[in-house]
Amino acid sequence: MLDPMSLAAITAVLGAVGAGLANEAGKWAWESAGGLVRRIAGQEVAAPTGPAELSAVARLVHEGVRHDPALARAWAAFARTAPLRATADGVPALPPSVRFFTDRQGPMRLLEREASRKADGRPRLALVHGPEGIGTSALAVHWGCKEAARFPGGQLYADLRGASAGTAVDSTVVLRSLLVQLGMDQDDVPPGAADRQAAFRRCVADRRLLVVLDHAHSSAQVRPLLTAAPEVFTVVVARRPLPGLDAVPVPVGPLSDKDARRLLTDLAGGDTVAGARDVLPRVLERCGGSPYALRAAAPLLSEPEHAPLSGPGEPRHRTEEGPALPAADPVRAAAERTYRGLEPGAARVYRLMSLREWPALGPAVVADVAGLSEAEADRILGALADGQLLELTDSGRFRYRPAVRAHAEETAFRTDGIAACSAALTGTVRWYLRLAVRARLAALPQAWAIGRLYDELAASPGPYRDAGEALTVLRAELGNLVQAVLAAEEFGDPDSVHQLCQALWPLQLKAGHHDEILPALRAGARVVDAHHPGSRLAGRMHVLLALNLLELREDEEAESHLTAAVRAEEAAGHRRGQATAVESLGLLRLRQWRFQEAYACFDEASAVLDGAGTDGEGARDLPRARALLERHRGRALRGLGRFAEARERLETALGFFGTGADPYNTARTLTDLAETHLAEGNPEGALPLIDEAAVTLDKEKAAHHLAHLRALRERCLSALARD
Structure with a gap:
């Protein structure tokens, strides 16, 4: 059994926690790790962003816990209940093959030969290629279905939509799909591209598995999806050979007249x-x-x-x-x-x-x-x-x-004609815009947005039973909404672009999909910079893009957009938006374990809010905004080890959220308070807060948050048992 104080074990814990930032519990664990690392090192330590930095932080922790039994106990308690690397235990299957399949014996023999080749360190990889409509996809799927027994670990399928560079799906999005097919919970999929690749390769390492990557555009798109696992066979399907992809070529040509006649007979009848x-x-x-x-x-x-x-x-x-x-x-x-x-x-x-x-x-x-x-x-x-x-x-x-x-x-x-086509495309975009705005208003009725259609529809959002149903509609239409943004940008409709981008905010906030939303938000930032520089809109778009990049662990780019947002909101005199941008910079600093700078950002955001008017757009949300800042300041103070001040800030926030109007933020603040009590060595004070948070979350179906609360409770009980 691995010694929990060993360098390897510490590295593994930090890596697992870093890869778990996709959900709320993972973010809590990451912040808690940052505060604990600071205590162990006796100084502020920047959050690791890559393997080299991770190893350096692990060495700091290893040295610290070797010489201080109290710190060793604190680390052991954290490590014992920290989120583990997400698992994936599903057995996926291919989509059904076509009913009538003719010939193709030569290509199928090539697939059979590569699939059964003795493992020698080279990845099992075949490239099925041929012009559109020639049956390459049908061949790959039919062979896979026929050989299903060969792959007891399952058969993965992903459509890479590579008809052109503009439609090809980013490999990071494809990795999410593959991990979910393998049985990983959506909320457990690592946010960063490198972590997703590592998770995929780990999950398939000991499986006998078929992976079909259909409609590939390029080698660059495919390469992050490959694995050297000895029992994994990857079949790439493309219209043409892909230079740079070291795969067994399986060309597919036209059916012979004899086989074509047989297929017609099967389809139409003799x-x-x-x-x-x-x-x-x-x-x-x-x-x-x-x-x-x-x-x-x-x-x-x-x-x-x-x-x-x-x-x-x-x-x-x-x-x-x-x-x-x-x-x-x-x-x-x-x-x-x-x-x-x-x-x-x-x-x-x-x-x-x-x-x-x-x-x-x-x-x-x-x-x-x-x-x-x-x-x-x-x-x-x-x-x-x-x-x-x-x-x-x-x-x-x-x-x-x-x-x-x-x-x-x-x-x-x-x-x-051009005029009718333009009208049809414009009408399609406008239909998606109206649907998206109505769903956005129903999914997040308390959040503010900028745009004519939001003002027009504010009193009559869509016909949804609740916010969850509206969110489901947005999720189902996400691909179309991204296309609508890109189309509106292309034919010069900036108003539709920024209103559509704002409508995606519930998906960012509550449903992930940050990688899929990213192209739309990039378009939104481009459009407002071109048409509305230095405006509230520019500030809003850069904040939305930055928050998305933050979730994808693209910290450097996120910071540049937040800085741009602060400048734009300040130039526009929009103090509510300026405060949001500065607050978001503070959240970035929390993620980076730069707790003192985070606290300074939250203080600055509060000062900006002090100058905001008590009427007009966003005024209704000011008390909630101030409560959130108090919660964030409490988190920063906990990271700095200033526990009494942290509790004071968090209790102030709880005084607002605990009125019953916002049960989710009530539970989040209770959890932060429990974390603070536990960090300062008071597990008895933490336990009732944990139980209260769990009761508050009972109707929220927040599985990961509840799992985090169970882990916190276990840490409290362990600490009490030691005492």
Whole structure:
């Protein structure tokens, strides 16, 4: 058993606590570690930001506890109840394979060979590549499903959405998905990229596991997702070879005519294929061995006279709506043939919803943009999916295949014109903006926001039963809301950009997803700097971005944005916003274990609030803001070892929160008080506070906070038993 006072054990504890900053309990443990390290070292010690700094701090602690039994007992008590590294014990499975799968024996043999290769230190890695619609994804998933017994540890799947650099998912976001699939709780996923990589590699180290990384864009996107674990087989799927990725190449080409005919027979039935024998050679020629094109053509074989498939040469789309679309690759040609057979309403929806890569389209937004009833929009979306023009997502909504979206977008500009396309895209963004603002007002009714739509809708937020339901809506639409921000930035609508970014605040505050929100907040900061420099808006956007970066452990960049926010709010004369920015700098200093500087920031923020008016925007929140500052000052004082002063500040904060209006902050302040009593050697004073906090949290479903309270109680009981 590892000696808890050994350098290795101390390093492991600090590493585990640092990786656990994604949840509230982890943040408490990190602050407590900082205060304890300061006591052990006898001086302020900067929080470690990398492996070298972590090792240096661990050595300081190791030396300190070797020579002071009291400090050794304090460290042992902390280490015994500190959060452990998050575990992941789920057994994930791939999405279902297609029902009809034909040929591909050569590529499947290559996958089999790499999967069964003797472990020799090299990662098991294959790159399945081929043009869109040729069946690369289906091949990887089908092989994995067929070989499921080979991978008792599970089969992971991630869509990297790498049709272009602009749509490719950041590897940090993908790592979150993989860890959650492995069974790790969302709130336990480490916030930083390096910690996520380490957690992923640790979780798969002893598993026999398949990882399918679909629609990869580049080697750089894939590399952080790889592991050298001997029993893990990673299959990367891409449209082309990826230079720099040392993987076994598995090229996938067109189906032969024989296999293409077999697939058509499976899909459409033998009688239908026999009845279409006159046009079958032309169908096979036009489909070019593309499974996607063959699947799109199969329903058309049963149409009277095979109208969409007959005629000399490649068909060209000629309607009263616009000129012809030139011949294209099999996927685009198949999309064109299916599009030609659409009813006018469905054709219009197909065109006008393609103008941005929305991750998941639902009937409500389509109905609004196209001027339809929601029921009719739902019917049309289903019909487009039946025709292979849309794909059904796991959420039950729809998205375009990249090449099909390109066809729809080109057709929209040619048929509807730039003005109509611009109006449709603007209408889509405005629909998402209105939805987001209403949900934001319902999810955080007490928080202030800037913007015309917030003022307009303040008295009538969305039809949500409670804040949790509104938060669920924001979470479900997150991908679309980020796209709406980027679209609004692109076509010059700064008001929509900053109002959408502010609507994401509940997700930052309560639901994580900081890595997914980051591109939108970066856009928000760019837009306000360009259109509203030195304004309240600039201050607000930089604060939101900084708080997001703080959660991702990007401290240096977070500090630069907070400094910019302080300058902007001060220039605008907005003291409430200035105080928030300075307070946020203090929170950053707490995270860095710079407790004296943190206390100075909270003092400065309080002085700024003293100059704020008692009426106007934000005035209603001033008492709560002051109470939060008192709580933060108490935390800083605890880190400095000034326990009596810390308790005084925390009790003042509790006097406000304990009125019943804010049960969550009541529980947080009670927990801080308990931590303070325990740090100054008074476990008896801490125990009733812990119990009161647990009762207060009973309806909040704050599992991690409750786990932290249980750990605190255990530390108290251990201390009392020693005494």
